[in-house]
Amino acid sequence: MLTVFGSVALDTIRTPSRTLRNALGGAATYAAVSASFFERPGLIAVIGHDFPKKYQAILERFVNTRGVVHASGRTFRYDGSYDSTLSSRKTNKTELNVLGGFKPIVPEQYRKSEFVYLANNDPAQNTKIIGEFDRVKFSMCDTIDFWISTKRSDVIKMMGVVDSVVINDEEARLLTKTHNLIKAAKKIMGWGTRFVIIKKGEHGSLLFYDDVVFPSPAFSLENIVDPTGAGDSFAGGMVGYLASRNSTKLSAIREAAIYGNVMGSFAVERYGMAGLVNLKRSQILERFRRYKKMVKF
Numbered sequence: 062m063l064t065v066f067g068s069v070a071l072d073t074i075r076t077p078s079r080t081l082r083n084a085l086g087g088a089a090t091y092a093a094v095s096a097s098f099f100e101r102p103g104l105i106a107v108i109g110h111d112f113p114k115k116y117q118a119i120l121e122r123f124v125n126t127r128g129v130v131h132a133s134g135r136t137f138r139y140d141g142s143y144d145s146t147l148s149s150r151k152t153n154k155t156e157l158n159v160l161g162g163f164k165p166i167v168p169e170q171y172r173k174s175e176f177v178y179l180a181n182n183d184p185a186q187n188t189k190i191i192g193e194f195d196r197v198k199f200s201m202c203d204t205i206d207f208w209i210s211t212k213r214s215d216v217i218k219m220m221g222v223v224d225s226v227v228i229n230d231e232e233a234r235l236l237t238k239t240h241n242l243i244k245a246a247k248k249i250m251g252w253g254t255r256f257v258i259i260k261k262g263e264h265g266s267l268l269f270y271d272d273v274v275f276p277s278p279a280f281s282l283e284n285i286v287d288p289t290g291a292g293d294s295f296a297g298g299m300v301g302y303l304a305s306r307n308s309t310k311l312s313a314i315r316e317a318a319i320y321g322n323v324m325g326s327f328a329v330e331r332y333g334m335a336g337l338v339n340l341k342r343s344q345i346l347e348r349f350r351r352y353k354k355m356v357k358f
């Protein structure tokens with residue numbers, strides 16, 4: 062079983078071609094929906110009184126929502142703008158709202174989860190919640206510039222209690238204060254995690270463990286409209302695939318990184334969640350096959 066914990070959001074996303082307002086977003090939303098194509102996850106999150114019913118219906122379609130708490134304040138909100146190349150994003154505003162004082166509880170039904178993904182969220186909450194599962198076999202976490210700037214030592218602590226860290230290149234540099242990504246990954250592994258996956262946007266990802274680096278290119282795409290949630294979809298695909306195989310073997314983890322790239326590629330082709338919610342499993346398998354052909358030499 063797989064549990065995903067993290068933000069569920071109302072996003073304002075400004076791209077050069079379109080601005081989305083109050084779109085369904087959040088790191089846990091992207092990750093859980095992405096994972097659901099491999100195994101239906103349990104979601105733990107908090108939403109406010111302003112969270113639209115149609116978004117709740119989307120969550121219910123893809124995930125178990127027993128762990129979604131309805132609080133009386135406003136839902137977590139994120140506002141970000143992309144530059145004209147879509148490769149760099151600026152955060153305009155982060156409103157924690159109900160996420161601020163959230164005291165997450167793991168529902169009884171989820172406690173036996175062997176796979177746990179701690180999506181972007183308050184790192185102190187993430188660290189606390191991982192201890193509430195009975196028999197975690199593989200855990201993974203992510204973080205974002207906001208938490209690195211406001212709670213760096215909690216982020217480092219969180220990275221010591223999980224099996225793997227998935228993080229994008231800019232954030233890895235910001236967190237470790239190191240430019241070289243190999244040095245950055247080694248530093249993160251030194252904090253206690255066994256696997257580090259550094260995502261490099263359109264350039265794919267680097268998976269590090271022991272003395273090994275396993276690079277994988279992104280699935281090459283000509284048309285990208287909105288990169289929001291690509292990283293979360295990557296992580297959700299990875300952990301969802303591992304949960305569905307119930308495996309933490311190195312070969313499965315390497316294969317999972319490829320599924321991560323494939324899921325990230327679907328997320329960026331459409332605005333907001335549209336790339337994921339309209340997806341069929343057969344398209345994922347087809348793209349995985351094409352990916353295999355693409356990298357064969």
Ligand code: AMP
Nearest residue numbers: 068070086087139181207289290292293
């Ligand atoms: P990504 O594009 O993969 O970095 O993820 C974007 C998602 O992360 C958006 O849908 C946001 O709602 C969510 N997000 C942005 N900032 C934060 C934050 N400080 N904490 C939790 N989630 C966040």
